[in-house]
Amino acid sequence: MGWSIGFDSNWQRDIGYGVPAQCDHPECNERIDRGLAYVCGGEPYGGDDGCGLYFCASHLRWRRNLCEQCVAGKAAFAAKPDVAEWLQHKLTDPSWADWRTEHAREVHEMRMTLGISQGVKP
Ligand SMILES: [Zn+2]
């Protein structure tokens, strides 16, 4: 299996270069994906030194690909929620059909997040 899409059980988020996202810096809205190029620590879950959050190039410019919190030895930023485009993809794409069947509660929460009423089928 490639690493286009995976699951980060630490932050409870989908990760991989196939997942569109926002930079996790609280003051930044830069559009990135959750691939290896953007992860704090340089590997999924952040490796030994990183927090495993995802940052744009300007917030991951420090040595060893760490965010400013990890460079300073501070607690990680709060993880940002998934972008609407990704929720929409998971709710409608055929490749996620099995997942939707097995995760009814998450599907419900995602629909609430997107403002789609429960009765509407994608
Ligand atoms: Zn970090």
Ligand SMILES: [Zn+2]
């Ligand atoms: Zn950023």
